[in-house]
Amino acid sequence: MPDRDTVHVWVGRGAGGRPGRAGRLLRRAGATLLGRAEAEIVVGRAPDGRPLVSAGGPGGRTVALPVSVSRADGVVLVAARRAGPVGIDVERRRELPALALARRWYAPGELAWLAARPAPERAVDFLRLWTAKEAVGKALGVGLRGGGLRRPVPVPDGDDLLRPLPGRADLRVGHPAVDRDLVVAVAVAGPSGAGRDVEVLVVDADVGLVQRTGHGVAAERSASGERTSLPVVVRGS
Template identity: 35%
Template sequence: MWWWRCSESVDPADLALLGTEEFRRALGMLAERDAAEFVCTRAGARRALGELLGIPPGSTDLGQRRCPGCGADDHGPPLLVRPALPLAISLSRTAGWGVFAVGAGTGIGVDAEALRPVRETLFSGSVLTAGERRHLLATVPGPARHAAFHRVWTRKEAVVKAVGLGLAGTELDRLDTHPDRDGPLHVTHHGTGRTTAWTVEDLRLTDRLAVALARPAGPAARGPVHLHPPSSP
């Protein structure tokens, strides 16, 4: 896993590494900071792959898999197109931070969220299980409760990104992340006609982020997570 800080403006050196579709997406973003974060994260993923594989960053292509739920081509999980290797990848960005994870196998999911206050109305919505809701309401209000919510949320999103269905394709109130456990822990995802098991762990990259990583449950998930420090402060 790699992580980095993103500048508030687009770096031309980062932009030069993007593919045509990524370039179009960046152009369509209204806020320059959002575009800079997107461009930085995509370029950072290519540099990380270049470092890992010993190849120039510009020789890697990123695309996306077919959606495992509906089979559509326009909203599947990210895919390493070139070089064509059996590696799973996942990206996340939040509040000027970019995170990239790569692993062997068919799926991996990473999510990062900047720690910040959250609306209490979320606790009564449809994104939490009953157990998660009880845990959060039993936590001291204020920063501790906000941090607990982000821990739950990053675990959920890491799993749905690993599955490939995304938040819209998951009944979040059935996806229990067991917030009372420190982990690594097993989380079961109930998809459309398919149930999958994942090993999820929280990672401390900086005290300003909540980060979770999901890998398929099994021998591969028992291996260590190799953290690469940020290349810039």
């Protein structure tokens, strides 16, 4: 639907987080969402270090595309969204002292929620909260500065949906399923993200997997033997 608020996420693997791969994905994002050839897409950096993607528009004016980049060992993710600011963050699943770290960084309510979770799941749940806070900070353009780790986010609820932050209908965050070894959070900011269906479209050029979940849609997966870009679609209210 033309008025649907869609976040596109590109996943690049085997790059060790090298900037060159991120640049290629950023150009692909610009070409896809700005309707230009990749050669016409300009990739740069803002004074604060955030990536910039733009292309020439009607009348010689520059058209910019909101984007966000995150890296973990061996993988880089690029998120782009026409409708407004977007943030993305990724972490590898790993063992860590979840409760000790939460006592230092998280609000009491989040610590209590994490302590009540089954012990084997606490490390991943800690990372879900962490990536959500990071993604929201990127969508706001401030990262984790100014007490960002204390910024409340909705606790994960076992699905991929983008949910509003407590007391902030203009901010939504969720965890699309990208890979079982990755914890990924996507956040959107601005009035266009409030009160509308938000779709996350994940394109993984290496895996060739389609997963579709959302309101009223049973989980659907299909594998492809071809190494082509295929979408993973999740929706959030």
